Structures are given as C-alpha cells and as structure tokens.
C-alpha cells in the first residue's frame with residue numbers, strides 16, 4: 001500500500017515564521033505538507049507561497065481548535081493556527097510520471113519515474129535508466145509490461161526481475177564469451193552484477209580486469225580483441241579506456257589511425 005500522504009490544511013489562519021526575522025500573516029489559506037516535510041502555505045495571490053519551509057526536520061500537526069501545525073528546521077520555525085477550519089485531511093500520494101502500462105495486481109496505472117511505480121498499490125520495479133518500456137501487446141505472461149534493455153544484444157525482459165532476470169539473460173548470452181585482455185592472463189570474462197552489470201575476469205582477485213557492460217548493441221570487434229558497442233551516440237570498446245575504434249576488416253585493424 002502507498003503509505004506516503006500529502007497533508008492539506010485549509011482555513012482562516014495565522015501563519016508565523018521565525019528565523020532571521022519574524023513575519024506574521026492572517027488570511028484564508030491552504031497549507032500543503034509533503035512527505036519530505038516540505039511545508040507550503042498558499043493564499044489566493046500569485047503562484048508563490050506566502051510562507052514555506054523546505055524539508056523541515058520536524059512537522060507536527062494537531063486538530064485542537066481547528067488545527068495547528070508547527071514545522072522546525074535549524075533556527076527556523078513556521079507555525080500555523082486555525083481560526084476557522086475549512087479542511088484538514090491526508091491524501092494518499094505517489095510519484096507522477098508518464099503512464100507505461102497497467103498494474104496486473106490492482107489495475108492501477110503504472111508510471112515511470114526513477115523506476116516504475118503503481119499509483120494505486122505502490123508496487124515498485126527497478127528499471128535501468130536506458131530501458132525502453134514496451135507497449136501492452138508485448139506484456140509478460142505475468143501481466144507486467146516488458147522492457148527493452150541493450151547490453152550487447154537487445155533483451156526484452158519482464159519489469160519484474162524475479163519473473164525474468166535481465167542478469168540471467170545477459171549471462172546466458174555473454175558469460176565466458178570474451179577473453180581477459182590482460183597479456184599475462186588466460187582468464188575468461190564472466191558476467192557479474194557489481195552495482196551494475198560488468199564483464200569481469202574469472203581470476204579476480206588475482207586479476208582485477210573488469211568492464212561495465214555498456215548500454216548498446218555489439219557491432220564489431222576492437223583491435224584489442226574486445227567487442228565494440230553501438231551506443232546510439234557512437235561506437236565504443238567494451239573497455240571504456242581503449243581507443244574507441246571499431247575495426248571490422250583486417251586492413252583497417254592494422255591501420256595506423
């Protein structure tokens with residue numbers, strides 16, 4: 001369930017801010033308290049809040065006599081006292097983002113914002129930032145959308161890693177596919193997750209050769225022997241420090257560019 005809520009207080013109130021100086025306002029205002037304790041007090045005029053405190057250390061509210069609210073941050077304090085209450089409520093809140101599908105668990109909208117979230121039940125799926133979410137027609141059997149992620153090949157996997165694992169798919173394709181480029185090492189590169197997906201030497205820690213798997217599709221072989229990746233903005237070697245020349249033909253491979 002979504003446990004984040006936006007608190008809203010509305011009514012004729014007095015707002016007192018204290019910090020470097022003291023201000024006091026009276027009016028019929030609406031106050032919004034966000035889950036990160038940011039407090040925004042709005043009147044009818046303009047878009048700017050009358051008073052605000054971003055990410056307060058503490059916010060306490062009380063329904064006594066309408067409502068009161070006290071927010072504190074360092075030496076700043078924002079107090080609100082209601083003279084006449086129009087509303088005092090908590091509303092469930094989620095992140096907002098473009099809709100990418102429908103939640104198979106609850107039917108709510110799935111939106112993309114730093115991962116994919118259901119706006120109704122709060123289910124969350126981690127998604128690589130470069131992933132493309134596919135349309136309804138290519139949904140997984142579990143009902144979730146699939147994402148397309150390029151890691152050497154274009155992989156289409158379920159949003160839920162427990163359902164279809166991107167790591168397993170990339171491993172199946174590329175584990176032990178390339179030799180460690182260290183001259184004195186006879187190791188293979190294994191596909192591992194170390195934060196992100198990497199191709200790392202099997203002889204670690206004796207050999208610490210390892211490369212983050214680039215976001216892109218393999219389009220050739222570098223003169224160093226490792227594959228090159230088409231990243232959409234150019235070709236690069238698996239080894240980001242290697243001179244990024246994709247060589248396809250032997251003549252070019254020996255050329256002195």
Ligand SMILES: [Zn+2]
Nearest residue numbers: 103106118121
């Ligand atoms: Zn849901």
Ligand SMILES: [Zn+2]
Nearest residue numbers: 140142158163
């Ligand atoms: Zn699935």
Ligand SMILES: [Zn+2]
Nearest residue numbers: 180185201207
């Ligand atoms: Zn090695």
Ligand SMILES: [Zn+2]
Nearest residue numbers: 222224237242
């Ligand atoms: Zn190279």
